[in-house]
Amino acid sequence: MIPRYARAPMVAIWEPENRFRIWFEIEAHATDALADLGVVPKEAAAALWKWWATKPAIDVAAIDAIEAVTKHDVIAFLTWVAEQVGDEARFMHQGMTSSDVLDTCLAVQLTQAADMLIADLDTLLETIKRRAYEHKLTPTIGRSHGIHAEPVTFGLKMAQAYAEFARNRERLVAARKDIATCAISGAVGTFANIDPRVEAHVAAKLGLAIEPVSTQVIPRDRHAMFFATLGVIASSIERLATEVRHLQRTEVLEAEEYFSPGQKGSSAMPHKRNPVLTENLTGLARMVRGYALPAMENVALWHERDISHSSVERYIGPDATITLDFALGRLNGVIDKLLVYPERMEKNLNKMGGLVHSQRVLLALTQAGVSREDSYHLVQRNAMKVWESDGQLSLLELLKGDSKVNEALTTAQLEASFDLDYHLKHVDEIFGRVFGA
Numbered sequence: 001m002i003p004r005y006a007r008a009p010m011v012a013i014w015e016p017e018n019r020f021r022i023w024f025e026i027e028a029h030a031t032d033a034l035a036d037l038g039v040v041p042k043e044a045a046a047a048l049w050k051w052w053a054t055k056p057a058i059d060v061a062a063i064d065a066i067e068a069v070t071k072h073d074v075i076a077f078l079t080w081v082a083e084q085v086g087d088e089a090r091f092m093h094q095g096m097t098s099s100d101v102l103d104t105c106l107a108v109q110l111t112q113a114a115d116m117l118i119a120d121l122d123t124l125l126e127t128i129k130r131r132a133y134e135h136k137l138t139p140t141i142g143r144s145h146g147i148h149a150e151p152v153t154f155g156l157k158m159a160q161a162y163a164e165f166a167r168n169r170e171r172l173v174a175a176r177k178d179i180a181t182c183a184i185s186g187a188v189g190t191f192a193n194i195d196p197r198v199e200a201h202v203a204a205k206l207g208l209a210i211e212p213v214s215t216q217v218i219p220r221d222r223h224a225m226f227f228a229t230l231g232v233i234a235s236s237i238e239r240l241a242t243e244v245r246h247l248q249r250t251e252v253l254e255a256e257e258y259f260s261p262g263q264k265g266s267s268a269m270p271h272k273r274n275p276v277l278t279e280n281l282t283g284l285a286r287m288v289r290g291y292a293l294p295a296m297e298n299v300a301l302w303h304e305r306d307i308s309h310s311s312v313e314r315y316i317g318p319d320a321t322i323t324l325d326f327a328l329g330r331l332n333g334v335i336d337k338l339l340v341y342p343e344r345m346e347k348n349l350n351k352m353g354g355l356v357h358s359q360r361v362l363l364a365l366t367q368a369g370v371s372r373e374d375s376y377h378l379v380q381r382n383a384m385k386v387w388e389s390d391g392q393l394s395l396l397e398l399l400k401g402d403s404k405v406n407e408a409l410t411t412a413q414l415e416a417s418f419d420l421d422y423h424l425k426h427v428d429e430i431f432g433r434v435f436g437a
Contacts (some may be wrong), residue, residue, distance in 0.1 A: 005071060005284060010325040013112045014318035017058045022105045023077055026202060027092045030100075030184055033201035034194075040091035045111050047088035048081075053283045056084065074098040095194030099305065100184045103131045103218045106317065107181055108206055110226060113321035114176035117233075118327035121169045127163060129435060132158035136427060139420060140254060140345035141356060146246075149153070150356050151349060151423040154255070154340060159434045161240050166434075171356040176287075177400035178222050179289040182206060185216035187303045195232065227295035232319050234288035241278035241285070244334060246392045254345045258337035277334050284327045291320040353386040354395040360417040361409075368408040378405050 001147070012018060028048045035045040059080065067076035075098075077204050082089035093101075136155035141148050182203035203210050207224065211218050247255040257277050259265075265272030294316060298309035309351050358379050365375035382398040382405075398416050 005326045007119065007324045007326055007329060010116055010322050011318075013116070013197050014129055014322070016060045016063075019105060019109070020058045020060070020063065020077060022046075022073070022108050023101050024052065024103050025206065026080065026101050026184075027078075027081075027096075029168055029202045029205045030096060030194075030198050031092055031094070032197040034091070034094055036201075037195055037197065039195070040094055041088075041318065047085055048092070051085045066309040072098070074101055095186055095192075095198075097187045097216060099217045100186070100311075101215075102204070104182045104184065104202065104208070106223075106313065106405040107179055107208055107218065109317065110321070111180045111208070111222075113317075113325075114172060114179070114226075115330065116325060117173055118169060118176070120325055120332070121165060121172065121233075121287055124328055124332045124335070125165055127332050128158050128165065129163045131335055131338065131340075132162055132435075133153075134333055135340060135342075136431060137347060137424060138340070138345065139424065140342075141349045148149060148352055148356055150347075150359065151420055152340075153424060153427055155343065156427065156430060158335075159431060161236075161243075163434050164239070165233075165238050168229075168236055171232060172227045175226045177209075179220055179226045180208050181211040182208040183211040183218045185211070185214045188216050189205070189214040207283060215303075215370075217301070217309075220295070220301065220309055224292075224296045224299050227290045227316060227320055230324050231292035232390065233287040234285040234324060237331050238282050238285035240331065241281040241334070244278045245275045245282070245339065248273075248278075249395035250347065251373070252344075253341065254348060255340045257334055258339055277330060281327055281331055281334070283300075284323055284330075284366065288324050288327070291316040352387070352416055355383055355391075357418045358383050359416065360422065361395075362415055364417050365405070365408050368413075370408050378402065380419045417420065424426065 005166055028045065031040060031045040031048055032045070035042040063073075063076050063080045066079050067073050070079070078089075081092065093182045102245050132155045134155070135158065136153060138154040139151050142150050142152035165339045182199060183189070184199035184202050185191050185192060185196070191199075199210055202208075213219075244255060244257065246252065247254045256273065257275050259273045264270075264277075265274045294312045298312055302308060362372075362375050362379050365378060366372050370378070379399075382402060383395060384396045385398060388392045396414060399409075399414055400411060409417075
């Protein structure tokens with residue numbers, strides 16, 4: 001985790017103190033259930049909660065010092081708690097294995113992180129929706145292969161982003177459900193030394209589902225899907241960031257990141273206004289996607305468990321969620337303050353002498369009885385003259401002067417084929433599909 005790309009609430013989820021507090025709750029809830037089953041004295045569970053009610057500070061340094069000797073983090077924690085609670089603490093962890101604590105805790109942390117990321121997406125979706133409606137009918141040129149294609153609106157660009165992030169929200173909700181599982185099943189998942197009802201009790205208290213079949217660990221396909229989902233969301237961030245970066249190019253300049261008073265773009269060139277935020281988002285997206293592969297490689301563990309996954313998850317759990325949280329917040333800020341230039345959009349749309357209307361002329365010719373092949377030839381031979389003139393010539397005027405075209409289409413029909421509003425007639429329907437009635 002790099003502080004430069006981190007926000008405090010998400011960081012707090014991965015702090016040692018939060019982890020140890022979750023560990024305690026898992027152990028205490030399990031001891032409660034064991035007491036109800038008559039396996040341990042009720043006084044043992046009561047003693048744990050009595051100490052917890054004092055809102056004790058978690059002495060991370062003391063636990064770390066014990067671990068330096070034991071070389072085992074869960075044993076170090078249990079030892080420290082026993083020192084605080086006293087003799088009754090010996091009934092903690094009855095029939096449990098370390099993974100019962102570690103995996104269930106990770107499920108809680110990833111669920112907490114997912115909730116925060118879902119909230120991030122909700123904020124971003126509202127911002128994109130607002131900008132979409134603001135520019136619902138702002139004409140701009142659509143591009144394919146980076147080349148002028150046909151007119152769209154800037155609102156449609158935003159609507160596409162909204163639909164994509166709405167799908168991502170659904171994916172993350174599903175991934176959250178999948179990861180929110182509890183396993184308190186003992187050394188190899190057989191419940192040999194702990195009753196399944198203990199697992200059910202802990203799961204209910206922590207808001208988790210029961211893992212149907214654990215070995216010594218919760219199966220890592222769940223985690224692989226979670227981190228893969230984060231990678232998909234990151235890819236969507238990059239797609240929108242890349243769109244902004246292209247629109248900010250000097251030759252295009254249809255939109256650009258907000259440039260704040262006092263901001264500097266270059267140490268050498270005072271005129272520069274660079275798309276630094278969206279370039280940063282492109283880099284952060286690469287990092288989040290990079291965490292998906294090791295999560296997938298964690299699925300194949302030896303037999304009931306090995307610990308090859310453990311070191312991986314200590315990295316990717318915090319880093320992927322913290323980075324994505326930061327990126328979603330940054331993207332929301334970019335879109336919220338994005339400077340949009342409708343006049344430049346109009347200028348660029350008209351830059352190539354009406355070439356963007358070529359398909360309408362092609363279709364008009366075919367409807368007038370000209371073969372598609374001949375229609376394409378007639379339009380293209382005039383369009384290439386406009387292209388080679390860098391838009392100085394007018395496609396409409398060239399077509400009006402083409403005798404073969406005039407044999408099929410009247411001047412009025414040609415002019416009607418260059419109507420910009422024709423391209424925007426279904427914008428309302430598309431917005432209805434994306435945003436509802």
